[in-house]
Amino acid sequence: MIAETICSAASAAGLGIAAVTAYRKRFLAAARIAAYSLVPIGLVLTGVVEWVAGIAFKPSVWIGFVLLGAAWLLFVTTRAVERRRGLTREERKAARRGGEGDRIAPAASAPSLRPVATGQRPGTRPGTKPGETKKTEPGDDFSDIEAILKKHGL
Missing domain, CATH: 1.20.890 (cAMP-dependent Protein Kinase, Chain A)
Structure with missing residues (x-):
């Protein structure tokens, strides 16, 4: 009941402001204010305010x-x-389902960063002798990634 009264008062006040605005020869602004002021009374008459008040005050x-x-x-x-x-x-x-035999574990395809247990040094590639190193291909090293990271300050 109080919500309906507040909405009606807001509509009446808005229509009063619209009338004063129209008296000052600002008809476009007055029409816009009148449109806004008719919304609360329209909500009261359609029952939306009662519905919202019923929702807001029920535990x-x-x-x-x-x-x-x-x-x-x-x-x-x-x-x-x-x-x-x-x-x-x-x-x-x-x-x-119990898993499938041909399924690969999520981490199985990740490269290992640890050296191989056969005594291979961390800096060498697999398949090389301890004294020699393979030539790296241009895309193999991470210098371009490092340059990008340095550029962005990371």
Whole structure:
């Protein structure tokens, strides 16, 4: 009831301001103000204000909003954990089915940065003798990446 009264008063005040604006020969601005001032009374007459007031003052509605927020938070958290693990939906489905024999582990294709256990030095490439080094191809070294990172200050 109070919301309807406030909306009606706001509409009356807006129409008064529109009348004063029209008296000052600013008809375009007066028409715009009148349009804005008719919105609150239109909302009252259509029942929107009563519906919003009913939602705003019911504790069960607020409990529903809290539950929706909790559900959203759980969804976002579980998605973040999945992404952090690096699992795709297909990988999760395969894991639920018991896995497949030909599936490769996610980290299996990542290169190892540790030296080989055969005594090979960290700076040499596989297949070279300890005294010799292979020529590196132009795209093999990371000098271009380092230059980009230095350019951006990283």
